Amino acid sequence: MSDSTVSKLDQSKLDSLPVGTVRRLNRLADTLGRFSMLAIDQRGSLRRMLARQTNQTPETVAPQSLQQVKRIVSETVAPLATGILTDPTYGYPFSADVIPARVGVLLAAEVSGYVSPAAREEERLSQLIEGWSAGQTLEAGADAVKLLIYHHPKASADTLAHQRKIVETVGQACKSCGMPFILEAVTYPLNGMDKRSADFARMQPELIVQTARTYSDPCFNVHLLKLEFPGSLKYTQEYQEAGFGNGEVICDRSEVEEACRRLDQAAQVPWVILSAGVTINEFAENLRLATRAGASGFLCGRAVWKHVVDYFPDKQAMHQHMSTTGRANFQKLLSINKQARPWHEHPSFSGSDGSVDC
C-alpha cells in the first residue's frame, strides 16, 4: 500500500457496516451504545396542540410558534439526551445552536402526516419532504435520517408498494452516503376500527410485530427501528389501578411481556420505542418492559414535553416548565434505560452480515 492510496474504509474491523455509519450510530447513543433520544420533530400534531391551546385552526398557527416551542424543548432537554430528532423545516434551522455538539441529531425525511388514495380513505401514504435528501441531512451536520412510515399488512397492494418504495428509496440514499437510517414504522386500523378501541388494542401488538419483521429485511437498509410499544397498558389488568387503566381489560401483563419478546425476535435490527403521546408514567412502564425484552432504548417525544403547550405563548413559563417537569420526565427515562441493550450487542451482529438480494 502506498501513501497515496486509501484503504477501503468499509472493509475495516467494523464488519458489515461502513465506519461512518457506525461512528454516527455511536454519536446517537451513550458510551455503552444505549439510545436515550428526544423527539421534537412533530409538525402536524404540534400544530394541532397549539391550535387547541390558542383557539385557532391548525392551518392558522404561525410557523414561528412551532419554531419557538421546538427551540425551547430542544434547549432544555437535548443536553440530557444522547440524540435529538427534529425536523429540517421548523426545528433544526431554529434550534441547532442550542443542541450540544456531543448530542447526535436525527432529521425527519417525511412530510408530517399522510395522504390517502382516492378510493381507500383509511389507507395511509407517506411522502418525502421535497428538495431534501440524506446527503443534505449529512452536510447539515446531522447524524441520521429518520423516516416515518405508516404500515398495515392488509392494506392494498398499491399502498404497500408505495410505502415499500419510499423506504427503499431512503434506505438506498442513506447507504450511498454512510448515513444511519432510522425507520419509524407506525401501525393503523382499517375497516372502520377506532385507533383507540379495545378491538384495535387486541390486534395491534401482532401488527407491530409483523411490521418490525417486514422492515427488518436487509433490503431496506434500516439500522434502527423506532417502534410502537406492543401493548396498551390502558387495557392491561395489572395497570388498571396505576392510573393508566380505562376500566376495560383485554389482557394481563404476562401477555404484554410476551408481545415484547415476540417483537424483539421479529426485529432483526436494533430497536427503540416511541411514546405515541401516552403519559410519562405509562411510557416509563412501556420502556421498562421493552428494555427488559431487548430494546436498545427510546426515542420519546410528547410523553416528555406535551404539557409545554399549556403554557404557550408565555415563553418564560414554557422554559420554566421544560427546565423542571420536562427535564425530570426525561431523567425518569434515563434511569430506566440503564437496562437497555447496547445497539451493537443486538443478536444480528453476532452472526454473518445477513445481506441478501432484495
Add this chain to the structure above:
Amino acid sequence: MSDSTVSKLDQSKLDSLPVGTVRRLNRLADTLGRFSMLAIDQRGSLRRMLARQTNQTPETVAPQSLQQVKRIVSETVAPLATGILTDPTYGYPFSADVIPARVGVLLAAEVSGYVSPAAREEERLSQLIEGWSAGQTLEAGADAVKLLIYHHPKASADTLAHQRKIVETVGQACKSCGMPFILEAVTYPLNGMDKRSADFARMQPELIVQTARTYSDPCFNVHLLKLEFPGSLKYTQEYQEAGFGNGEVICDRSEVEEACRRLDQAAQVPWVILSAGVTINEFAENLRLATRAGASGFLCGRAVWKHVVDYFPDKQAMHQHMSTTGRANFQKLLSINKQARPWHEHPSFSGSDGSVDC
C-alpha cells in the same frame, strides 16, 4: 412556510458559517470551543522513525507497522483529546473503532511529504491523495478535512500558484459539503539554508506570520489554521537554562511574545499550533505563549507520542508507554490549554462576514 419546504439552513442564526460546519467545528473542540487535538497522521516521518528503530530503509517498513503504532497512539490518547487528526491510508481504517464517538476526527487530504519542481529542488509542491475527497471524508464519519501545504513567500510563481491552487481546490470541496477546512501551513528555507540553523530561526517567525496572512484570505475558505510556533526556544535567551537551549542566542522572550501577537493579528481565522517534533516541555511552553496571544489550542503530534517508537515492535511496551508517559504529556497540554481562546470568540466573528471575491 409549508411542512414540505425546508428552510435554508445556512441562513440560521449561526451567521456566515453553514450550520453543519459549525456543528463539526464544535465536535472538534471542548464545550467552550477550545481545541485540544492529537495528530497521528504522520506517514513519512513515522516511517523514517520506524526505519531508524529497526535498522531498515524507510521504504521497507511494513504498512502494518505504521497501522499498529497509529492504533496504539489513538487508543491511548484520543479519549483525552477533543479531536484526533489521522490519515485515511494507515490510520483511520485501522483505528476508527478505538476513537470515541464524542472525539472529533480530522483526516489528512495530502500525500505525505512533497515533490520538488525539476529546476528548483528546494521548493516544495504538495499533492492530494488520489481518489480521496472532502465528500468521502464526510461520509466516512470524519468531522474535518486537514491539508498540509508548504509555503515560502519567495518561492517561484509556479510553485506559489500550484500550492494556492491546491488550497483553493480543497477549500471549495469542503465548502460544497459543509466540511470544516483545517489548513496546516508550514514554512521552509530556500537559498541553501538549513531548516535548523540560526539564520532560518531569525527569519522564520516573519515567514510564519506572512503565511498565516496569505491563507487567511476568505477565498481559501479556511476555517482553522494549524501553524508553526513563531519562534524557537532553542535560540531564545530565557530558555537556555530550561534545557531547550543549544547555546546560541538570537532573541529574547519578549521578541517571541511579540511574534505571537503579530501572528494572532495576521491570522484572520482561528488558529492552533503544531509541535513539529519538539520535546513535550518545549511544546508546553510554546502552547503557553501561543494561547496567551490568542491561539485557540493545539494540534500536537510527535511531542506527545514520539518516544513510542523506542519500544517498537513490543506492542505491550508501546501500549504501556503511551498509557503512562503519552497520556501524561497530553494532560500537561490540556492544563495549559485552559487559557486558549474559544474558536467562536475569534475577532473575525465579531464583525461582518468578511466574504470577498477571490
